[in-house]
Amino acid sequence: MNRLRQRKSKPWASCVVLPASLALIISSGCNSGVHTSRADRRTLLGMAVLPMGNPKRQTLDDVENALEQTFKLSVIELKGVDMLKSAYYSPRSRYRAEKIMVSAPKVGLSKVIVVTDKDISTPAHGHEDYGIMGLGQLGGANCVVSSFRARRQIGKTAVHEIGHTLGLPHCPDAKCIMVDGKGKGLMPDSSSKFCAKCTGKIRQWLN
Template identity: 35%
Template structure:
């Protein structure tokens, strides 16, 4: 009986240690998320994004505001080219990091044969950088929509494509703003992100 108790105790400790090791490995495998406010992006909103991202990845840092890259400005439409911003941002982080630029100004890219298409965010998959803007978001739900937008673009950098599930955060906006209809990552997208170390419920 004594030996049986010792064997059970040893097994329990081994399982606990294995679970702890797996948790540590997951945290270490997560990329550091760098939050980079651009232009006059407000500190209060930057800190809100920081605290929200910490719930899915403790490896997150907030940098001080920097100006938009000069070459990113598109004067005819008074906005900034998202692809140029991403190109600039990705050169300012380490290999185990991903950076997200935060903007109040309007951003654009080339899409569907249109040279300057206004967008809410852009992230390449997989990639090291993405950028989001609250310029086109609804005033009433701006903070909630903005965080969903951040997660969407970070999902692209992790390798996720757009998703056909209407309530999924990886849904394609298709030129509109369906963010209020999006509730969370669907099961498939969530499973993929968990495999990348994201701490999702």
């Protein structure tokens, strides 16, 4: 069953963000047909973690702590699911992030973040299959993160990907958590929070 969790953590990442034009499942704002105030929407929104492929408890705790501390929301943890077989990329023995992302269920108006310890990849940086830490869609409902490459920065990666779903593109400020990792792996420790500009854009989702 779903349950609420509460904890503490660390965060960050290098990821690929898909443009909303790829038309994955999106329903937000005025287009959702739900008419609520911003405060109501923030309450309704919430965030849900979907464990995939039996990730370690520490991985889930790190993600949930980082999201709760950043967005001051209770994060719901959904019942875990097996790795998505159709996302398996046999030439590299890893899973395609874009397929995992669109497979996530809709949970009301919540953002759903799939969390796994397995290696994930997507076409990026000129490669047909590129290993990544996370994948999010601008303004989309879902995102996915993996501890395989993010390791201790899994919490930071989760906040970064959720930032994309809230409509934030990559940020030029090297100290901002929305800085583009450019597939180089771990992010600088300095990039742990949203910069003032990004904060302004998603102020309604932050404390």
